[in-house]
Amino acid sequence: MRLAIVSPFIDRQHGTERAVAELCERLAQTYRCEIHIFSQRVENLGVKPFDSGLATKNSAIYWHKVPRITGPHLVQFVGWFFLNRISRWSLSLFGRLSFDLVLSPGINCSDADAIVVHALFTRLREVSSEAGSIAAGQPGFFRRLHRRAYYALLARMERHIYSDSNVALAAVSRRTAALLAHYFRREDARVIPNGVDVLQFSPAGRISRRAEARLRRNFAENDFVMLLVGNDWGTKGLGTILEAMATHPEKRIRLLVAGNDAPASFQEMARHLGISDRCLWEPPSTDVLDLYAACDLYVSPSFEDSFGLPVAESMACGLPVITSVFAGVAELIQDGADGFVLQNPRDTPALSELIKSLFSDSAMCRRIGDAAAKTAEKWTWDRNAAAIWEMLQDAAAGKHSARP
16 A cells, blocks of 8 residues: 655654654555555654666655745745645656555645544633633743644644545544544544553663663662653643642652643742752653653653653653643553543642652552553554554455545
8 A cells, every 4th residue: 555644744753654654664564555654754763765767666764855835834834735735746746656645644634534633622722712721820821822723723723634534534532533523524534542652661771871870860779759751741740749849848749741842931930939940951862762651750740741751751760650630641540550630730739749758658659650561561653553453454445435
């Protein structure tokens, strides 16, 4: 099968983009697909430039670089949306190359045959606009205005694209599938959870790198370090984490926050709460395992998260985790046995009590972490790819039968 996969960028340091990279490898190697990636940037994935004379229609991954427009994120997305379509159109026109299916992780194009939904901007728009939903650490006025306009555009596009019954949909969690049914009346979306690379993310791998990762960040051996990874810290529940952390005067409770967001407002909140000296802020890293190795607990009381890959990867590493019912990965967690699930991401006292219990009981930390690693062993990328491959076969058969 010849597939066009449309994604702005692909790497292994972001959740959706890691999922795309893992899928591309398996579609090419296991299912012998000819993969054509249309993307602005590809990292840590074995790709080759396309040569129409060498196209094999199996076991190959080609990269067609899409030009990038500079400017605010909204402008970049609009440019990307049209330029990737033009790139594919010109290739089919001059390269005489047609695709069996166009696959997209989200709304990256208007002509996708199949879409894996990793985030719902219709829901994120509601979350960001709810009064007090992200109580503290709000970004500046212009950043909020830009985010609101960006979410509004994507929500409108979701209504147009996801409501089309000719587009095959897969959701990364039951929660996301329910939202697709609620917003767009798509009762037919398949649930295909993300996977975890248990060879890369394992308790042994994390422990072997722990001392070096902590030393580099000046964490003492007896510090209890919590971790949050993500790009929208407000939606990930960072405000609740900081408030819960402030209820513990114990200096050994530390916080490491990594990702792409504006830190100034959250740093000001930490200063106001008197905990700024216990917080460390880092940009996103290609070496995600180094972050997990430095920490003792992963915490993300999300207001909305279609899945939450860092939660799953932390569990695979043998870390105890705290998330909320609004994260799709929570469906796979047995509360109190292999992780903890908050019913309310705003419940600072409940989060504070969980942090206190884990901080004071190292045996419980080990027990929950060991159980988490065993649970995560079942969440393989091979299982994810097999389910998506089945969806693609059905979509191709439906597309063929619909042709005159």
